[in-house]
Amino acid sequence: MDLFEDDTTGGNAPEFTVSEISGAVKRMVEGEFSHIKIRGEVGRVSFPRSGHVYLDLKDDRSVLASVIWKGVASRLETRPEEGLEVIATGRLTTFPGQSKYQMVIEDMRPAGMGALMAMLEARKKKLEAEGLFDPARKRPLPYLPEVIGVVTSPSGAVIRDILHRLRDRFPRKVLIWPVAVQGNQCAPEVTRAIEGFNRLTPGGALPRPDLLIVARGGGSIEDLWGFNEESVARAAAASDIPLISAVGHETDTTLIDYVSDRRAPTPTAAAELAVPVRLELMGWLDGQGARLTRGLERDLTQRGQRLRDLSRALPRPERLVETARQRLDYAGDRLPAALRRGVDRHRLALSDLSGSLRPATLRRAVAHEAQRVANAATRLTPAQTRLIAARSEALSARAARLRPEALVADITRKQTELDRLTQRLIDAQSRLARQQQDRITAASRLLDTLSYRKTLERGYAVVRSGDEVITSTEQAKAATCLEIEFADGRFAVGSAPAKSRKSKDEPPQQGSLF
Structure with missing residues (x-):
């Protein structure tokens, strides 16, 4: 039905409301384009908090606004990125609020292998520019980890190969975090597994691994695409636990291989990188023990x-002590006589000292000291009297200086001196000002005398061409316009080439200045 078909021959068109027109257009568009596939390049992409995805599909001439609702966005195998060429399946609808049409995308896939590789290369360049591939940030693997965390599918042959190889080489505790290794849930589950292992507490009920292995068997690039997601690469780069990537066969390369601390060509090789061979270590220890035993025997x-x-080079012990024994015997023979002489000498010294300590001597010494004290006491009173008199006199002199009359006289004298110094300062400033004024006047007269304007007043003139002063006829001939300055002002004149003289005796003709 034509909405704009005239119902009468008079040309009176029916009237519609805006909502009626918008609804009719919406039904028409959705009826005609209820299921379509569009190939185009992803332009602007936004991921608001609502979970929906808003993007543009474009080619070299047109742009189509598109939306992916939250439920569909969570199931997409490929996250839309700007510049990615995709094939989108969905339906067209309108948005009456802004009078525009848009595509509701229900499925989106990269447009062939070239699009996937282009997107992978773009992600690789982005992460490399951020320094996530820098070898300096890669950490060494622990030599013999106590606990190994494995992120892989619990039902595949990969985990059996890893466990079997670890059992053969060096049995260790293994924690398995089961994840999907392909499909839509691969990237988020692997990301959560790596982050979950890093959140475990060391020494807790569930011990934190000393080493992580992210493993998967071989497959096509679509099967391995989950390990090319940016979230997986960033989780591996941010892991505090050293990480070995063993995704695919030796020829398969994913983004996680670039950011991991070590890359293993196969899951079995990852197990070999994780632990050494126990029998080889035991053999090495036995060899080292034997070497140590032989070294100790040889050293002993x-x-x-x-x-x-x-x-053999040392003398006999008896010879070493013979001289000392002889000296001891000699000293032992001399010791009793030496002790007696020492006692007699000390007894004589004690007798000499005890003679000066007799009672009569002590009484004389005490009486002498008492007489000295009495003499000093008799001199003390006159000395104190003289000291007090001297201090009183000094205090009286200071009190006389602090009387009001003395203070007023001192202030008056100081004020007179200040007035005299003030007047001298004023006089000096006046003389200095007159001297400076005289110098300025003399300099002004000198400047006026030397000014070129005084020369102009005597009948001279200054010829200029622009800002240049003309000082020769050659410059005047070359100038296009001349300006002459007299004492009373300036005026411009046209310049004409001067006529050459016919003879030396004929004076040059004066040209008109106007």
């Missing part, structure tokens, strides 16, 4: 031989 033999050689 050498030291015993050295001790015997040195002992």
